[in-house]
Amino acid sequence: MSNALVPVKAxxxxxxxxxxxxxxxxxxEYGVEVxxxxxxxxxxxxxxxxNPPPHVEGVINLRGKVIPIISLRKKFGIMVSEYDKQTRIIxxxxxxxxxxxIVDSVSEVIRISSSEIQPSPTVAASGVDQECITGVINQAxxxxxxxxxxxxx
Amino acid sequence: MSQRELFDLIFLPGFSTxxxxxxxxxRGVGMDVVKTNIKKLNGLIExxxxxxxxxxxxxxxxxxxxIIQSLLVDVEGEVYxxxxxxxxxxxxxxxxxxxxxxxxxxxxxxxxxxPLVRLERVFGVERREELNDFCYVVxxxxxEKRIGLVVTRLVGQQEVAIKSLGRxxxxxxxxxxxxILGDGRVALIIDPVSLIEExxxxxx
Numbered sequence: 001m002s003n004a005l006v007p008v009k010a011x012x013x014x015x016x017x018x019x020x021x022x023x024x025x026x027x028x029e030y031g032v033e034v035x036x037x038x039x040x041x042x043x044x045x046x047x048x049x050x051n052p053p054p055h056v057e058g059v060i061n062l063r064g065k066v067i068p069i070i071s072l073r074k075k076f077g078i079m080v081s082e083y084d085k086q087t088r089i090i091x092x093x094x095x096x097x098x099x100x101x102i103v104d105s106v107s108e109v110i111r112i113s114s115s116e117i118q119p120s121p122t123v124a125a126s127g128v129d130q131e132c133i134t135g136v137i138n139q140a141x142x143x144x145x146x147x148x149x150x151x152x153x
Numbered sequence: 154m155s156q157r158e159l160f161d162l163i164f165l166p167g168f169s170t171x172x173x174x175x176x177x178x179x180r181g182v183g184m185d186v187v188k189t190n191i192k193k194l195n196g197l198i199e200x201x202x203x204x205x206x207x208x209x210x211x212x213x214x215x216x217x218x219x220i221i222q223s224l225l226v227d228v229e230g231e232v233y234x235x236x237x238x239x240x241x242x243x244x245x246x247x248x249x250x251x252x253x254x255x256x257x258x259x260x261x262x263x264x265x266x267x268p269l270v271r272l273e274r275v276f277g278v279e280r281r282e283e284l285n286d287f288c289y290v291v292x293x294x295x296x297e298k299r300i301g302l303v304v305t306r307l308v309g310q311q312e313v314a315i316k317s318l319g320r321x322x323x324x325x326x327x328x329x330x331x332x333i334l335g336d337g338r339v340a341l342i343i344d345p346v347s348l349i350e351e352x353x354x355x356x357x
Binding site: 045047048049050051052053056059060061064065066067068095096097098099 | 278
């Protein structure tokens with residue numbers, strides 16, 4: 001989380017400043033805009049739903065609200081792995097409804113300026129639907145794939 | 154302005170009796186949120202107040218809105234809720250009493266031939282328990298059309314509050330909604346009508 005607190009230097013502030021929640025799925029690191037994220041929770045008991053839409057793991061009880069849980073690994077065609085202590089659900093309002101997205105782990109909130117976002121290369125990471133990738137962020141040590149989950153539905 | 158109208162002022166967004174807002178309160182938001190949410194549930198809120206004595210907030214919420222009597226059943230470890238209004242009877246049966254007509258299982262119940270629907274098959278539940286000779290059949294339907302839902306065991310009768318599954322999961326066949334059980338788990342509510350219609354066609 002330390003990055004989030006570091007004040008932005010003047011030369012970085014070209015373009016609009018945005019904050020991203022970064023999370024990992026398989027080998028890649030992804031980011032979604034922080035304003036979209038309602039909350040991040042640990043894996044609760046998931047109730048399976050029979051014959052669900054693709055990638056839906058089931059539903060959970062989020063403080064009295066029943067919301068669907070979607071596996072981003074399945075969605076992106078990455079091998080499904082067991083859930084562990086790091087597994088998190090990112091709850092977001094997508095398409096007017098709360099939905100939870102299972103990710104391998106959530107690492108931090110980072111600030112970047114919008115000028116750092118590059119258009120995504122034509123061959124996208126691990127089979128993600130092209131239309132929900134808004135861009136990539138190429139920083140010294142890391143590559144972050146920027147997602148817009150709204151476009152997934 | 155009558156006293157009632159005066160009291161109702163506190164529900165207006167941005168109306169505050171405080172001169173200064175603190176970190177937590179004083180911005181005139183809270184009571185507006187209360188009012189909007191109660192309205193959403195078709196409820197009423199009423200205030201009685203007397204200077205120096207205290208205030209009374211009376212909340213009226215409709216009970217019938219979303220609470221139904223239901224029969225909770227266990228299907229290979231998963232709990233489902235069947236609206237009691239469509240349950241006619243339930244019985245413990247030896248599976249060896251089931252007959253096969255074509256590829257469809259039926260049960261001779263008194264003078265009736267009852268088509269059976271195995272919930273674990275319709276809902277694709279993984280078999281977790283040893284094959285048991287005995288199971289329970291919940292007879293659902295109307296006078297002219299009945300089916301028997303085969304379940305592992307009966308859990309009990311319970312009042313449940315219906316929670317919508319939302320638009321995204323609105324069209325799950327055989328499922329009408331969901332509810333939250335006492336232990337916080339989500340149980341799905343079965344829609345017997347759609348199972349009866351489905352049972353008509355496909356030989357499940």
